[in-house]
Structures are given as structure tokens and as C-alpha cells.
Amino acid sequence: MAFLRTSFTRRSLAVLAATALLAGTASAAGYPERPITIVVAFAPGGNVDATARAIGPALSKALGQPVVIDNRAGGGGTIGSTLVARAKPDGYTLMVGSTATNATAPAMLKAAAYDPVKSFTAIGGISTTPSVVVVAPKTTARTYQQLVEQSRAQPQGFSMGSPGTGSLNHLTTELLKQKTGLKATHIPYKGAGPALSDLLGSQLDAMVDQLSSSAPFIKDGRLRAVAQTGAQRSPVLPDVPTLREQGVEGVDVAVYTGLFAPAGLPRDVEQKLVKALGEALQDADVQQRLAAQGSERIAMDQPAFARYVADEARRWSEVIRTAGIAQD
Template sequence: MKQMTQKALLAAAALGFAHAGLAQPYPDHPVRIIVPFPPGGNVDQSARIIAHSLTEALGQSFVVENKAGASGMVGSDMVAKARPDGYTLLVSSNSAISIVPLTNPNAPYEPLRDFSMIGMLALTPMVIVVNPDVPAKSVTELIALAKKKPGQLAVATPSSGSINHMAIELFQASTGTKFNLVHYKGNAPAVNDVLGGHVQLSFDQLTSSLPHIKAGKLRALAVTSAKRAPELPETPTLDEAGYPGLQAVTFTAMVAPKGTPPEIVNKLNAAINEALKTPAVQERFAGIGAQVNGTTPDEFYRFLQSEQARWSKVIKNANIKSE
């Protein structure tokens, strides 16, 4: 009888613990979303759009914190080393979770090894833009001009090793052209110098160039995405312009520290994908020149694998090193 009583007490205790666990489903307190870049940019705005949706869907605050530095490595490394409990997440782009670790041998993390993939949020195409004084009206004319004046046409990038830089290197290698690459510290000064005619062209995120294209201050020659950008319906893709295989887009995605429980990863992924289906969220992303693009965690992992394999070849061939 005494033995049965002890067993009953143990069973009740175990059941109590189980109920206690179930009484605190994820999330039960605010969640931090780290953005490894300054406020106001494409990644920051993407994070704030999805943080608002997750707060509404999951009933806890998802708070965006900007931890910029070292081309996104500071904030990314912070998340890679955080507790894998779902309460510290990262929203980032190609730069920090794909390219920088390939160009910097001292990068403190390896994305495929050190993060649990949650999923992609959106894709932002780049657009090849020229100052209106440049006589080229198409990609073919730009290539002809570049070959006529090798190394004389200056092209602006927001930084060495950025996805913009990668796209230019791929373009040069595939078309037999040679530009004078001018690296800036950020998108804004790069675009400003194209506007001012100090450099002739740029492969720029649609987000930052679109207002200037619409105002007639920049001429768009092609977008680097697989499909035309709805914001520029008359501008062809590089495929349509006759130069296939040169696609290059900026992606934004959410990841967590490696070892985050699958049930948390899947819950976040499901909430994100539901949000991305709503017209309100789609409109907010369109407002920053981005196209929503939800994935499963496995789909994003495979996408990141293919991106790293693709750009590592470009980096090796062009001998690109992070500054």
C-alpha cells in the first residue's frame, strides 16, 4: 500500500511538471530580434514589419534591436552565441549570413553551422542604373561602351564584398567587361555619387534607386531578379536583355542560434508564412521595394547552401577580401 502511494505521488508529480511545461508555451515573454545593421535600411524595415506581425500572431512583444558593426558580423555573432531558446533571433541579409563569412577568414561564425534556419522573408532585386549623361540606353549598349572604354566607366558599390559588388564581378566575368569599381561606406553615398555624375553607374537595391528612377535622375537598364519588378514594369530582366544566369538579389531572412528546438523554429516559420500571405504585409514589403518570399526552414537552408556555393566561386575568381 505504501509502495502504491509513493508511485501515485511520483506519477502526480510528473503529471504536474508536464502541465507546468504546457502552461508556458512559447513565447511566454518578449523576444528580441537583432538586426546587424543601422536603423532605417532594408533589413531593419523588414525586421520591423515581421516583428509587428509576430507580436500580433503570438501574443508577445517581438522587439527589434540594432547591433551594427563589421558588415553585420557583430550582431550576427551575438545571435550565434546566444542561448538557443527562441528568445534571441536574427533578421539579416546576404551580407552577414552568406557573403561576409566567405570573404573574411576571421569571421567568428559559419552560417550553415551556427544558425538554425527559420525562413526567408523577402527578396529585393537590384537594378542596373546609370547617370542620364551616360549614352547607354540598354544593357547591350552599356557593355559595348564598357568594352570601348575598358576600366574607364566607374561603378559604385556600397562596400567591398557586398552583394552589389558580387553582382558586378559576376557581370564583368560573364560579359568580358572591365569597370572601375569604387567602394563606398553604405548605399546612400554610392547613389549620391551616381546622381552627381562622379561615377557613371551602380548595381543598386531597387529600394534606394526607385525614387530617383521615377524622378528621371537615374536611368534603369535592367533588374537582376528572375522576374520583372512590379515597380518597374517596363524595365527588362537581365535574362530578357539577353544575358541569362546573372541573377543577384538581396534576401532578408530570420535565423536563430543553432540548437533552437524544432517546435519553436516551426512555430515561428508558420507564423511568418501566414503573415506573408496577408495583403497588408505584402503592401508594406512592396513599399520598400521587396517581394515577399516565404520558405520552409529546409528550403531556406538549401537556398543558402546554393548561394554560398555560387558566390564563393565569384569571390575566389575575383580575389575579393573584406575591408
């Protein structure tokens, strides 16, 4: 009898497991059956938000369901990211993440409640937006090397603003200090707008800024760009050389955006999202909107993008550790 009870129990468990597997497969096969939410971990109006709103309608078309953008700002991007990391991995809660959410913010904040790589499924890359090293009207440097030389001639170095401590603009400045000997005092602001305003008024010496926000001032001559941080020159500023072209290696920096889901996503749901994102990125309107904000499409398949996300997380964690600027 004991043998029969054991045998029956094993058969029952096997049947239950098979039933659960089939139910999960059937549910995934019907995905998506209701609207999908894309969380943006920042306030409306920024680069990540603009990217999410550019891709949203095309994703909706590819998936056959409404896509809703949900802004959950705060904590440098960690509040919205934590919400997604803890969400049910069913494909209905996604995130347009970025260098901030999946690299710099969790490295800056020791108390971040998620792992920038392990807590997510990287669906695919969307865009990169390079930064640019810009100088104030009073600053005479016309090349990056001149900027470094002039900064070293000042007792406190150059004053260089950023949208805030831990922003990619700030961390790129720290990386330049570590790699090139740039002498600079970091001046944090509450957003890029106030920092740019002081730079235009020569209250700052220089700044690393996203190309999309500085380009209008560079084009009308109110600011001078001495270098781009991307691997290649952006079509937005074709006459401004990159740091690499000026002999600076290891400082290729661009803000990336990508589509993420919580870790543990069913494989077939994951593949549907990968396919839908690929279709969305082929949309002419999406490409036009990305180009208008100075962004370029990421040309990587899903595995390559996942490796890139992990590499960026390690890279910026090391910059932050070396600079000693992580916060509790």
C-alpha cells in the same frame, strides 16, 4: 553487489535523462513565455531593418508576446550575426538575416566567427529585393549589352560605385565582370547615398543598386535603368527588362531577408516559429510595407528556404574567391 550498483546506476541515469527530456518538452510546450528579441545586424533605416520592423508587430501578434528589435551594427553584419549564433537556442533570440549576414559578409571576412549556414536554424524566408543596373546622365547606354560594349571601349572600363567593398552591389558588379565581360573599375563609398549622389552628378558611369533606393531617380528621369537583376521584372519598374531577358544567364540577383535562430533550436519551438512567420506574412500591413520598399514575399517552405540560404552562401563565396577580394 557490483552488479546491483551498476544496475542501479544505469536505472538512475535513465530516470535522469527521461526527467530532463520531459522538462525540456514542458519548457518548449510553454514557448513563448516572455518577450522575444530580433537582432538586426545593421543600423536603423536600411532594407533589413525596415523588413524587421514590418514583420515584428505581426510576429508579436502570432506568438502572443512582445517582439523587440535590437540593432547591432558593425563588421558588415558579422557582429550582430555572431551574437545570435552564440545565443542560447531557446527561441528568444532571433535574427532577420540577409544575403549579407548569411552569405557575403562571412565569405568576405576570413575571421568571421560563425558559419553562415551551420550556425543558424533557418526559420523561413521573408522577402527578396532585386537590384538594378543604373547609368549616369552622361552615359548613353540604353541596354545592358550597350553598357558592356561602351565599357570595353574605355581604357579603365566604366567607373562603377557601390556602398562599400563586399556589399552585394559590389559583388554583383564582380559577378557581371566574370559572367559578361563587363569592364569596370570598382569605386567603393561609405554607403549607397554618397555613391548615388556622384552617379546623379555623372562623376560615376554606372552602378548596381538596390531597386528600392534607385527607383525614385529612375522614375523622375534623373537616372536610366538598363537592366533589373531579378528573375522577373519588378512591378515597381515594369518597363525595365531583366538581365535574363537580355540574354544574360546566371546573374539573377536579389537581396533576401529571412528569419533565423541559433543552431540547435528545439524542434517544437522551431515549428511554432515557422507557423508564426507564415501567419505574419499573411498580414495585410506587412504585405503593404514590403511592397512599398520594392520587396516581394519569398514563396518557399522552410526546407526550400534552408537550401536557398546554403546555395547563396556557396554562390557568393565562389564569386569572392574568383575575384580575390576576401579580407583577413
